[in-house]
Structure formats: structure tokens, C-alpha cells
Amino acid sequence: xxxxxxxxxxxxxxxxxxxxxxxxxxxxxxxxxxxxxxxxxxxxxxxxxxxxxxxxxxxxxxxxxxxxxxxxxxxxxxxxxxxxxxxxxxxxxxxxxxxxx
Numbered sequence: 765x766x767x768x769x770x771x772x773x774x775x776x777x778x779x780x781x782x783x784x785x786x787x788x789x790x791x792x793x794x795x796x797x798x799x800x801x802x803x804x805x806x807x808x809x810x811x812x813x814x815x816x817x818x819x820x821x822x823x824x825x826x827x828x829x830x831x832x833x834x835x836x837x838x839x840x841x842x843x844x845x846x847x848x849x850x851x852x853x854x855x856x857x858x859x860x861x862x863x864x865x
Contacts, residue, residue: 769795769796769798769800769836769838770838770850771838771839771840771850771851772850773795773796774793774795774800774833774835774836774838774840774848774850775840775847775848775849775850776848777793777794777795777796778793778833778840778842778847778848779847779848781793792835793835795835795836798836800835800836800838801835801836802833802834802835803834803835803837806834806839807826807832807833807834807839808822808823808826808832809822809834810832810833810834810839810841810851811823811825811826811831811832814832814841814851814852830842831843832851833848838850839851
């Protein structure tokens with residue numbers, strides 16, 4: 765049986781990481797005992813949907829700001845007021861990003 769990680773679990777794990785934690789540079793994160801690879805294309809697609817802009821502009825913004833992240837098939841977004849949170853359901857686009865919340 766495959767263990768799924770929810771967007772809330774990913775967001776909570778990211779909120780617990782220090783900015784200096786080396787895991788930010790690893791290309792993924794350990795959440796609930798599972799290693800979740802960052803999906804750069806899906807992350808940029810999420811950014812494009814959240815920003816309502818073209819994919820190239822979204823990629824540049826995500827490279828500069830790192831506020832939109834998809835890892836392990838779940839999407840999260842970063843806000844200054846609330847930190848990492850699950851991406852809004854209406855901005856998720858299966859099959860690129862699974863809705864596991």
C-alpha cells in the first residue's frame with residue numbers, strides 16, 4: 765500500500781525547516797517518512813496558474829521568489845502572512861498535481 769503525503773503535511777514540514785537547513789538545497793524534502801522530489805515543471809505550472817500569467821514569466825518569478833512548490837505530487841504556496849499552505853484546490857490541475865489534502 766502506497767503512503768500518500770498531503771499538501772498540509774508538506775506545508776507543515778516546510779514551515780518547520782530553518783532557512784539555513786541544507787534540505788532546501790537537496791531537491792526534495794522528507795515528509796512523514798517519505799522522500800518527496802521537487803517537480804520544477806509542475807511547480808512552475810502551479811505558479812503560472814496562481815499568478816495567471818504565461819509559463820515563462822511564472823518560471824522567472826518562481827526562480828526569484830520560490831513561493832510555489834510541487835513535491836511528491838502535492839502543491840503548496842508560500843505567503844508572508846501564513847508561511848507554506850496547501851495550494852488552493854481551484855488552482856490545482858490534475859494530472860500534474862494531485863489533490864491529496
